[in-house]
Amino acid sequence: MITTMHYLVLSLVLFALGVTGMVVRRNFITVLMSLELILNAANINFIAFSRQLGDLTGQVFAVFVITIAAAEAAIGLGIIVALVRLKQTVNLDQVSVMEG
Amino acid sequence: MDFLLVHFAELVFYCLAAIAVAGAVGVIAFRSPVHAALSLLGTFLAVAGLFVLQHAEFLAAVQILVYAGGIMVLFLFVIMLVNVRTIPQEPQYLARLAPIAAGVAIVLAALVGVGLWAAVRGGPVSPAALTAVQGQAAGNTEAVGWSLYRDYLLPFEVVSVVLLVAMIGAIVMGRKEPGREGA
DSSP: OOOHHHHHHHHHHHHHHHHHHHHHOOBHHHHHHHHHHHHHHHHHHHHHHHHHHTOTHHHHHHHHHHHHHHHHHHHHHHHHHHHHHHHSOOBGGGOOOSOO | OHHHHHTHHHHHHHHHHHHHHHHHHHHHHOSSHHHHHHHHHHHHHHHHHHHHHTTOHHHHHHIIIIIIIIIHHHHHHHHHHHOOOOOOOOOOTTGGGHHHHHHHHHHHHHHHHHHHHHHTOSOOOOGGGGGEETTEEOOHHHHHHHIIIIISHHHHHHHHHHHHHHHHHHHHHHSOOGGGTTO
């Protein structure tokens, strides 16, 4: 029997891996992918509780989360393109000043 | 064979969960961004399968269309555009923080465990509400649509404005600035 707890633990694992990726990796593209992992973990939670409580609100909010994830990916990748054009690097350690 | 039939949902869940976690590990373990992106794609597809198991069929379709079809292609395009063939070795400066990290992880896991246990003590209710429109049985897509356009119309419109702003922002940032040429 698969319970809501199973989904929450899976979501916790994905979230932890996402945070680990954001902290440990210095490649901007990988950091953005880790961010997507975190948003996916949030979505699993929304869906699990939507099922648990029999309430559609969780699914509606998951739609919003996916929208925000798409917007965030577009902006983040735009930043990467601008960054590479400016500094020829995607290493976050080499991007520590605000002004170009 | 009986075992397979009785425990089919469990088997599917564990397979998909294993794929999702393996993909997530791949994202942070692979050195090449292309490998990480493809590994992330596996996670997205597995999560879509999990959505189906949880009676969220519409979201599973959206997950595949938006994540696998849109965001992933965007990532791969940018990786190709940027073409970072030589990524310098990342410094290992986090290794000496390992004991502190282990302590924090244990405390966090305990806190989350207690919270999870408290949150899901009762079993799930019937999934009928996830496919019902005003009490009538319908499809999941129809039900989400009703909820989205009746109860959450204003947030929906706000989110569309967010998307528009993000689109304009991405175009502005990706544009070549004429004054910067050769600078």
